[in-house]
Amino acid sequence: MTSITISNNKKVYFASDQHLGAPTQEQSFPREQKFVRWLDEIKEDAEAIFLLGDLFDFWFEYKTVVPKGFVRVLGKLAEIRDSGIPIYFFVGNHDLWMRDYFEKELTIPVFHAPQEFTINNKLFLIGHGDGLGPHDKGYKRMKKVFTFPLFKWMFRWLHPDLGVKLGQYMSVKNKMISGDEDFKFLGEDNEWLVQYCKRKLESKHYDFFVFGHRHLPLDIQLKENSKYYNLGDWINFYTYGAFEKDQFSLLEYK
Template sequence: MDLPAYFISDAHLGIEPPGAVPNREKKLIELLSSWKGKASHVVVIGDLFEFWYEYNYYIASAHFDLYRAFAELVESGVEVHLLQGNHDFAYGDFFPKKLGVQVHKSVILEIQGKRIFVTHGDGVPKSDCGYRFLRKVLDFPLNRFLFKQIHPDWGMGLARFVGRNSRKYGESRKVKIEEYLEWGDRMLKKEHCDFCIHGHHHISGIWNMPNGVVASPGEFIKKPTILSLENGGLKLVSL
């Protein structure tokens, strides 16, 4: 029998918004540790951190225990994948080289005989044209170089300030879930996949579509949920 695979999204570690589960990073570490040698894959579908940026000689020390949990998962034989989110798209080589965690913008995985397309899902709604432009500006090589010249403490502080304000704006917007489902169904057909799994909108669900199944683990902030894949079937698990 195949070992289960697990999918997590949108933990936004590094902030404590109102209503967040107390000590949620510790709870996430305990969850990851419980899967050592007991899962085939662990896939984190973006926005693991509220903000992530890699400097040449600096890594955020506050998450040291989390890094160790990922490394121990990999050492136990679990294949671990980390997707870039809209808050943590600026990964370098720390996760793959030091922890053995594979980093992607999007990826297709073959698990339990199922072909699975995985991506964070930011920029999907047509109304997100402003965000798509901003993302290109932020991810432009020159702008990333200039940001790297800022002292890490100042850079992290600035990014979290911007993130808090964008969060307030984002929480006031209504999610058009049908846009994500239509997009997911198109991706299923385009990539010849059985499942399309994404995050970003923080809504957990499994939806049967004409071309396959679209699913989202939800979030790991206020009401943590994850997706598990067992015997070729997806199910939501509330924690």
Template sequence: MPPRLEGAWTEQPLFFVSDLHLSGTAPGRTQTFLHFCASLARGTGALFVLGDLFDYWIHWRQLEESPATEVLPALAELTRRGIRVYCMPGNRDFALTASVLERFGIEALADPSILLVAREAVLLTHGDLLCTDDAAYLRFRRVIRNPLLLGFLRALPYPVLQGLARGLRRRSRRAVAQKDLRVTDASAEGLRQAFLGQGPFAAAEAPFTRLIHGHTHRPGQQDLPGLGRRLVLGDWRDDGACLVRHDHLGWHLWHFPTGVDCTDSSAP
């Protein structure tokens, strides 16, 4: 059952981001995200990172390397300012453990999770579970996240793990490039399961009227007849990203740092 988060969210702004893919090879993206963190006002209630904060995470020694040496302390500073920070595993950084996050005051968020906002139960997920047409990826997901396999991998030397991660990323990029775009997007069946609370999304709070996810890199919003509204987060680039904000005016999809409203677009 997905865990449920409750808080005094009605009045305080909430921010939702995903797919930052921060790495040492993209310093501009890291600086943009640090700018975003510094811009959050003290009255902000929470920041939700819905997966893929890092381009990959394989070992605790990454704590000694950029961008972790910059980003995790910046998130810790948010918690010291009274802003709760939640981080959900993504398909790239699923090995980022709760114990590592807790060092910086960051709360690990299960995928999926349920957020109660103004009496509405909102379903949060990274998004890869929605891609039910990509059967090969979902099989790989189940295998690579097996606790026994993860335990074996963590015992390997860090340089070996780095080589494995680079190889997996290359193969992943080739595989995605060869697939039909519809296969790598959320499927109609995956969305139906999510809104109705079926399969991996089974929950007593279902059916849901609002879903927030990333992963597909296709930001927008979409009203699904008979189900609810889907808000899709954008991936981050040097010039920012489309993210979701909730405040006293409701739900918004907008671009940081330009402030341009993204709500006129529709997720495919």
């Protein structure tokens, strides 16, 4: 388990679901610029940065090829990482085909499942959040197909011009981008990630659960000393998390 101690006047930052590239590169470009400005600002007092998935609306790594574009955000992440600030990346359901590009080119570790971190002696469980909790069986079956080694091997044999175009088309159709119903709080009993967190608490205490995927900023008290945060997104809300000392804040970037 990774342990982080926050220095004086420093913070740990969290962000998720930028979906760069959706619905088109041109339309997402202002979002990329805004996200890069945010990264440029927080580097001044960041102890560490957590990116919780779906940074890209589609990402597939061939052995020698990655999708075209996103130079500004990749360059900013490289600059921040080269300055010595740790960055941790969790794949989402739109960039689950990430391999080792971030690790080799940017020295950013990549996680494919939720991970425990101790930050200022507080226990966090951090992840993207897709496929967790009860229900959503259709997606869980589809994820097994998408992550099956044979399927990835077959997709890799598509020419990148065809494979990336097909992947982008499928990603833009995702209801998380266009569905208004996803931005309504469904109540704790119907929020799958809330149910997931409550089940985890039955066997172990966590001070904070931090996830993305839901595209809705949420701050929910699970128990007296345990809270669940969803980071929202950078499509409609431009929200992010900041942890300082023992206080987690859900904030909006304007």
